[in-house]
Amino acid sequence: MALKVPAAPFTFVVHALGLVGLILVLVWTIHFRGGFAWEDSNKNLIFNLHPLLMLIGFIVLGGEAIISYKSLPLSKDVKKLIHLVLHAIALVLGIVGIYTAFKYHNESGIANLYSLHSWLGIGVIVLYAIQWLYGFLTFFFPGGSAYLRSESLPWHVVFGIFIYVLAVTTATLGFLEKLTFLQNSGLAKYGSEAFLVNFTAILTVLFGTFVLLSVASQGPSSADDYSYSAI
Ligand code: HEM
Numbered sequence: 001m002a003l004k005v006p007a008a009p010f011t012f013v014v015h016a017l018g019l020v021g022l023i024l025v026l027v028w029t030i031h032f033r034g035g036f037a038w039e040d041s042n043k044n045l046i047f048n049l050h051p052l053l054m055l056i057g058f059i060v061l062g063g064e065a066i067i068s069y070k071s072l073p074l075s076k077d078v079k080k081l082i083h084l085v086l087h088a089i090a091l092v093l094g095i096v097g098i099y100t101a102f103k104y105h106n107e108s109g110i111a112n113l114y115s116l117h118s119w120l121g122i123g124v125i126v127l128y129a130i131q132w133l134y135g136f137l138t139f140f141f142p143g144g145s146a147y148l149r150s151e152s153l154p155w156h157v158v159f160g161i162f163i164y165v166l167a168v169t170t171a172t173l174g175f176l177e178k179l180t181f182l183q184n185s186g187l188a189k190y191g192s193e194a195f196l197v198n199f200t201a202i203l204t205v206l207f208g209t210f211v212l213l214s215v216a217s218q219g220p221s222s223a224d225d226y227s228y229s230a231i
Helices: 008-032 049-071 076-108 116-140 146-184 192-216
Strands: none
Touching: 008 049, 008 192, 049 076, 049 116, 049 146, 049 192, 076 116, 116 146, 146 192
16 A cells, blocks of 8 residues: 655655754753753753653654665665664663653652553553564564565564554653643743743654655665565
């Protein structure tokens, strides 16, 4: 069910939006929220690592990994390697990013896992890890039979898109939740920081949208990309 348009323009928008998203989250966490720390008496600096690592990991690198088959004019094997390595980096950043949220809560005496955002977040990381492991074992090493791979590929694609959409949803809920906490503690509702956080969340949604458009359109060598051995 591919769109009959080339993926390249969509993939360029993905790269550009990823860069802008990274800049926006850095401006927010450094300029408005005081920067980062692993150990500090100001526990907010530990929390700031959470949105940064989640955005770079699950959203930007996860999205780039998904579109690697559509954005790179390389051989299938190289694209497969790039796909799995980008997803592995995304997963590691996601694990460290979620750890920083727990670390911030534990060191500040705040309860864990009380919000919809955190529940969906646990769902995302668990599904992401299962998806990566199954993909690695089936399509890379040791690799399943030709039959298993061709049967698995459509499920891998559908689950991968589902998990990615869930990650984008979870990230936007995170921005909403943090901004609501800040506004309830006195942050101006129409102030520049509130606009910045809302725009970063909108940009996250747009980034995800262009990832999906890239997936649905025609890559450099679409005939190869749809065969089971492409992943
Ligand atoms: C896909 C990306 C994300 C995932 C998977 C995720 C996951 C999680 C998880 C599992 C927790 C629970 C930590 C605990 O209970 O100790 C959490 C906490 C939190 N996250 Fe995220 N997060 C993501 C992105 C973001 C973003 C972009 C923000 C924006 C600021 C954010 C804001 C928060 C806040 C405010 C908390 C503490 C309150 C709460 O537990 O709900 N998250 N996140």
